[in-house]
Amino acid sequence: MVIDNLNDVRANWSAISDQVMGGISEVNFYEMEEDGQKFYRLEGNVSTENNGGFIQSRVGLNIKAKDFNGIRIKVRGNNNEYFVHLRAPRMLPWNYYYAEFYASSDWEIIDIPLSSFKYSRNQNDNLNSKVIRSIGIVAYGKDFSAQLDLANIELY
Template identity: 45%
Template sequence: MRMRECFVAGLVALSLSSNAGAEAMFETFESDPASSWTYLADTVMGGVSAGSATFERDATGAFVRLAGQVSTDNNGGFIQVRRSLSKRLPSSTEGVRLKVRGNGDTYFVHLRTKGTRLPWQYYQAQFSTTSNWSDIQLPLDTFKPSGQFLRQTPRAETITSIGIVAFGRDHTALVDVHEVDWYEAAR
């Protein structure tokens, strides 16, 4: 009986450790993403961009689609889908990992931190899309501050939200995001 209990305990421990990686995944858009992701556009500041963030599924799985017309008219120029973080990231976090596809344009990830108190403050890194799913890694040191009064590089433990953004020029946006994750330095 004692040997059997040890075997069962070992299986439970193995199961928990193999699920730890799955739990570390920040977002796979499988479980009620509409409750945590919010669509925003420059219309909140008088801009005229129009779009949507829809949660969809195809043969590859669940994803969010950010689509619309970005216009720089009226000092506008963005549409985005954003999520606030419920937990702080560990300071060992090195960057953001995404699985994306799109219409071949360049898009951005915006990070907000405890130090980005004004609505127009963020840290930004860009990524390009193709019509096929691609894995993208964006190290935190590639994120640039939106203004001179922010730190040069965001600190992981201060990040409060992440946004996927079509930004800065007149264009038709279409980007799908299948996964959002954080990664740490290899040990």
């Protein structure tokens, strides 16, 4: 199921940073095109000052995790680690499921099995029985200049 391919299937993305909780990280999220490839760019300075440390762009959904095996993304970055965050209904704002991926400077298609997602508070909480209400692409946890390009995101 395609969530966003920047062509015939588009999603409504929103960008947030740790400023919502007193942090000082800065986020930009916008659409670009380069050599015929359309993509979104998530960029900004991630700072762990003031108990912060994230920038994120996310899209709302309403799907059952058990109906899919994973998330497939087409990305390139600045040779850094990034995360996909999943949220379910009734989760507190600071709780999420997460999986890490590495974004090199070349376009790559990365498959992230849902079974690889961990819960931020309790490693034993099972994502498979949940409804996914949002997917976020996240730069998190360290001081760095983030730049991540996303050309496609889908569930498989």
